[in-house]
Amino acid sequence: MSDLNVPSTPWRAEVIQDFARSELFQRTFQEGMDLVEETAGYLDGAGRQASKLLSRNAALAYAAESMRLTTRLMQVASWLLVQRAVREGDMPPGAACEDRYRLAGEEVCRASGEADGLPGELMTLLDRSERLYERVRHLDRRMYVEGDSEEAPHPVLSQQDRLKTAFGT
Numbered sequence: 001m002s003d004l005n006v007p008s009t010p011w012r013a014e015v016i017q018d019f020a021r022s023e024l025f026q027r028t029f030q031e032g033m034d035l036v037e038e039t040a041g042y043l044d045g046a047g048r049q050a051s052k053l054l055s056r057n058a059a060l061a062y063a064a065e066s067m068r069l070t071t072r073l074m075q076v077a078s079w080l081l082v083q084r085a086v087r088e089g090d091m092p093p094g095a096a097c098e099d100r101y102r103l104a105g106e107e108v109c110r111a112s113g114e115a116d117g118l119p120g121e122l123m124t125l126l127d128r129s130e131r132l133y134e135r136v137r138h139l140d141r142r143m144y145v146e147g148d149s150e151e152a153p154h155p156v157l158s159q160q161d162r163l164k165t166a167f168g169t
Contacts, residue, residue: 013093016143020087028139029080032132036073039125043070050119058117065113065126072109072129076136079103096144103140109133 019025043066051062082101085091095101110133115123 012097016086016093016096019139019143020083020093025080025083025087028132028135029084032073032076032080032136035125035128035132036077039069039073039129042121042125047119047122050122054117054119057114061114061116062118062122065115065118065122068108068111068113069122069126069129071105072133075103075105075109076129076133079136079140102144103137106137 047066051059051066054062079102082091082096086093086096110130112130115126
């Protein structure tokens with residue numbers, strides 16, 4: 001394991017920990033887990049029935065898009081569970097920087113396929129999962145990629161840290 005993937009400055013670990021404790025994380029986590037559950041219910045129930053009524057080409061597109069949907073949601077869920085582990089103290093913030101815990105599957109998750117003839121509910125789930133994946137991708141980049149430099153964070157964050165220290169919050 002390379003040391004390049006582990007935060008080398010205390011502010012990086014604080015950013016990761018602060019996010020894990022934030023309301024934004026809690027809302028994103030809840031949305032992600034709810035979407036995983038909703039998607040599983042659809043694919044096992046109404047989606048399975050709807051796919052049987054599709055033309056051969058549409059059925060192939062359905063299979064491909066449902067796999068992409070599942071992959072996208074599993075990537076998001078995995079990333080969110082790592083952040084929860086940081087929040088609960090089960091994982092140090094630095095460990096969350098390891099490549100194996102980062103959001104992956106970008107080539108598959110960000111691609112889009114044929115949508116003609118697919119059930120509306122599947123299309124809605126695809127759209128919602130894309131938007132969630134993009135938000136989590138943005139968070140992942142901000143927390144783990146853009147912060148790779150040795151420099152301190154934005155000056156406003158530095159000032160906020162000083163205020164926290166001064167007032168003991």
